[in-house]
Amino acid sequence: MNQSNSDPTIQFLGATKTVTGSKTLLKVFGKKILVDCGLFQGPKAIRELNWQEFKEAESIDAVILTHAHIDHSGYLPKLVKEGFKGPIYCSAGTFDLCQIMLMDSAHLQEEDAKYANKSRYSKHYRALPLYETVDAQRALELFVPLEMNDWTDIFPMISVRLLRAGHILGSSFVQIKINRDYNPITVTFSGDIGNGRQNVIKGPVSLVETDYLVMEGTYGDRVQSKLDPSETLAQCIRKVAKNKGVLVIPSFAVGRTQEILYLLRKLESENKIPEIPVYLDSPMAVEATEIYMRHKDELKLDLEKGGFIEPLCSHSYKTVRSADDSMLLCMKDGPMVVVSAAGMLTGGRVLHHLKARLPKPENVVLFVGWQAEETKGRLLQQGLPKIRIHHQEVDIEAEIVSIDSLSAHGDTEDILSWIKGIEKAPHKVFLNHGEESALNTLKYRLEHELNFSVVVPSFEQEFVLS
Ligand SMILES: [Zn+2]
Structure with a gap:
């Protein structure tokens, strides 16, 4: 050359x-x-x-x-x-x-x-x-x-x-x-x-x-799975609605969270799931969602459809900012959905939710992203009877579900x-x-x-x- x-x-x-x-x-x-x-x-x-x-x-x-x-x-x-x-x-x-x-x-x-x-x-x-x-x-x-x-x-x-x-x-x-x-x-x-x-x-x-x-x-x-994730999500919600349980969705603050919020809203507007409270418990995910909504030219969403103020908010959508409110949410009775970070359970508020919800069979944990080896997320997917969170042994009775088509x-x-x-x-x-x-x-x-x-x-x- x-x-x-x-x-x-x-x-x-x-x-x-x-x-x-x-x-x-x-x-x-x-x-x-x-x-x-x-x-x-x-x-x-x-x-x-x-x-x-x-x-x-x-x-x-x-x-x-x-x-x-x-x-x-x-x-x-x-x-x-x-x-x-x-x-x-x-x-x-x-x-x-x-x-x-x-x-x-x-x-x-x-x-x-x-x-x-x-x-x-x-x-x-x-x-x-x-x-x-x-x-x-x-x-x-x-x-x-x-x-x-x-x-x-x-x-x-x-x-x-x-x-x-x-x-x-x-x-x-x-x-x-x-x-x-x-x-x-x-x-x-x-x-x-x-x-x-x-x-x-x-x-x-x-x-x-x-x-x-x-x-x-x-x-x-x-080659990724092209399955529509909506049906799996809907099944999880119907289960916790019936049993007054809690659906915990560990999610990445940017991207995956907004996809989940959109799907929840869509399923609700199509009457495929009952209206239950949806809590977004991650200050970073709350801010990222606000940023997404400010850049509407990059979004596929049709903002006029469905009569929603914002197309990422289901009817009973609430955001949780303070750590105290997050801890109170861990004690609240279902049915409800909690979307919280970190997505691979490497830290963050979601660990408190899991500690509170994993021991009960009426609850569901739904993974919406890939879980790296040696993370707590991967351990839960492997079906272990117990997991260690914050130096405590926690029994796993909740159902563990994964969706792998949201990459x-x-x-x-x-x-x-x-x-x-x-x-x-x-x-x-x-x-x-x-x-x-x-x-x-x-x-x-x-x-x-x-x-x-x-x-x-x-x-x-x-x-x-x-
Ligand atoms: Zn990237």
Whole structure:
């Protein structure tokens, strides 16, 4: 490959053969542009990568975010702490969601450090948080929301546009155009791609052209269940309504919660379930729902239908903000539905609800998202007779139900159909954000079905785009 001095390079600094820590560095015309700035999450060996010094933080000229999920945005406060001062470009929806998500992430980092200090006895060791709320605030001051679909010049001869990715509110794929006199180049970063089957937000727009493509492959080797989740949800509600029980739905604050609220409203308006109180007990989910409703242009919902004030509120919908009210709710008699976080039971208010409701057979726990290995969520799905919550043994008599067709990611077929309409094969496709086996399966299909040239990059690997 003949490399000229002005040829851009691309380097993969996260989400290589894994699903967290998305960070891709594009160097062009002396500028360094970081696309996504995600936190590494999951096993300790992966989380420890967050603690490495980001040597180039000060010299990065701009960050562009595909969406607000912490595995794409959660490293920003650390980047700022290490000297980054440039603009952070993203959609308006992503900016709004980052305001709650980065502050929540900083709060969790502070709590982790406090907990570590409490449980260690050495006077010589003090755990520090990865970053603090003040770092998150400073990061938020650097945000520059962009209009979707329009090209914006961010540096001379470098422009950017965001196109709807349909994964969560505000999620976009990022196109960077390098407008050099000879051979201009467009590089596209997919971020996480939606599947178009969500009820609340609109699906992704198709990718039409790009010279290089950095693409996610989380579900690169899987086809998702396309079953309508409504009937399972309705059965759970009918059971608790009849037995005066409680349906506890552990849910992720952004995306999944809004889908559940929408389905509850729809089932009620179609008279498929009785009207029972629905409590949303998660301050972050309450705020995220309000943000969704402010960005109506991104929603599929027909706001006029059904005579509801807001299409995500069933008739007896109530939000719970204070911790005291949450504890009182744990003691309240059914029938009712409680939607609460965290979705995988890694912490949060839902644990109190489970402690109160799991020992009784009239109650139901409904999982609406994938439960990672070694989480309490996975343990409950395995049908154990007891579980430990807050250092207490809790009997499991409640019914445990799971719905697996509410994913916010596209599966293999969705990913392929997102790029099938492309006018000309890209010079190169880089697959990241996925387990290695998923990425290799997707690579094989792209090479054999679409004749694309595909690479699965390793951590810190760098490529020249000519
Ligand atoms: Zn995501």
